[in-house]
Amino acid sequence: MNASTPGYAAHGGPVQLFYLKDGAPRRPVVERGEGIYLFDTEGRRYIDASSGPIAANIGHGNARVIDASDRQMRKVAYASRAFFENESNSQLADIVTELAGPGLERAFFVSGGSEATESAMKLVRQYALTQGQGSRWKVLSRSPSYHGGTLGALAISGDPVSEATFGPMARIMPKVPTPFTYRLPEGHSPQSYAEHCAAELEATILREGPDTVLAFFLEPVGGLATGALVALDAYYRRVREICTRHGVLLVFDEVMSGAGRTGKFLSAHHWPDAMPDVVTLAKGIGAGYTPLGAVLASREMVDAVSRAGGFMHGYTYASNPLSCAVGHAVVQETVAQGLIPNAEAMGARLRERLIDVQKNSRVLGDIRGKGLLMAIEIVADRDTKAIFPAETRAIDRIVELAMARGLLLYSRRTAKGQFGEWLMIAPPLIVTADQIDTIAGLIGETLSAFEEQVR
Secondary structure, three states, X not given: OOOOOOOEOOOOOEOOOOOOOOOOOOOOOEEEEEEOEEEEOOOOEEEEOOHHHHOOOOOEOOHHHHHHHHHHHHHOOOOOOOOOOOHHHHHHHHHHHHXXXXXXXXXXXXXXXXXXHHHHHHHHHHHHHHOOOOOOOEEEEEEOOOOOOOHHHHHOOOOHHHHHHHHHHOOOOOEEEOOOOOOOOOOOOHHHHHXXXXXXXXXXXXXXXXXXXXXXXXXXXXXOOOOOOEOOHHHHHHHHHHHHHHOOEEEEEEOOOOOOOOOOOOHHHHOHHHOOOEEEEOHHHOOOXXXXXXXXXXXXXXXXXXXXXXXXXXXXXXXXXXXXXXXXHHHHHHHHOOHHHHHHHHHHHHHXXXXXXXXXXXXXXXXXXXXXXXXXXXXXXXXXXXOOOHHHOHHHHHHHHHHHOOEEOEEXXXXXXXXXXXXXXXXXXXXXXXXXXXXXXHHHHHHHHHXXXXX
């Protein structure tokens, strides 16, 4: 067999990979990372302008995190929580809950965002049982939304394409509309649509039966499904009021938006009068150095479950010493380097630079987000907001053009374009002003090149 044989790599070895599409081109081989940059084996440098899938919060090659990993590995890499507590778990829990603030005093650590979603769903169900509310089991969420890749997470994710494929294998939960601010139904303003979406939440609770509705999951700043969507402030307050009135637990999915990315440790902190009952985290708390996620909940909730016999849930790698040591070092670096205020300041600069790009682009339709969780929506017509036909491969081509210029961008065409398509602009929180300007300049060049192709 040789390099041209299907399933074999250029070096002659088997390719043990699942590619998303048949015939997808091979990617370059990454060799190393440094700061906001990644380098391939051919010596090409790329700006990691989306932190991978919004994960590499503190950049690549951080020496303190690498040292923390090495120290823990030499002490003990793994010990089951069934037999031992471990110091790194306690240290990570202490710093994360301190940063999260009152009402989120307990932490349970897992291996990523999907596991965090599953854990949060099981926690709120078990808590309801301790309160004599066994009839509550329905978990509401928004459409579109994304809460993970497992079947439990799929059940509460609003994606009609995924539901059509995997829905028969899951118990799909009720959905309510997402409060878009750009792609609005006819006759609505952002204000009126936000109110409509909140009203639909309450109407759905009443229609399903308030005594059957357990929780409402939402992404306070949009991720994979909505491209950094930020609702109007009044929406969050209204949702909090509705959930409180009907005894529904409010869960914020901060897998992308947490760990300082939006200029606060939790994006929930932007709306202090709408704080959730439970928060899920991932991505940024491990920053790509280890698979890591978390569920944060109140002392009262966790203690009630503990008194009733304990949390009936777990994973082999839940709260393992090595990942927790790495996560602790990541969060320490986030605080010590002042990366949370830097995310706020650099996010404001990025927005300004993207507005400059928009002035000279006919395909950049919307700019949205908070801090360094930003997105730009790509349209064929800025007046009508129409997107490019699927056969144009607009978003894929833009990503390819950017990569050729040494810029890595995360993209999404949700539900085959039903909800638009966009590029996520979310560099590591260590990014500097000069680097922000370079990223924006390369985005401008990339969009101009694409516009030449589709003229």
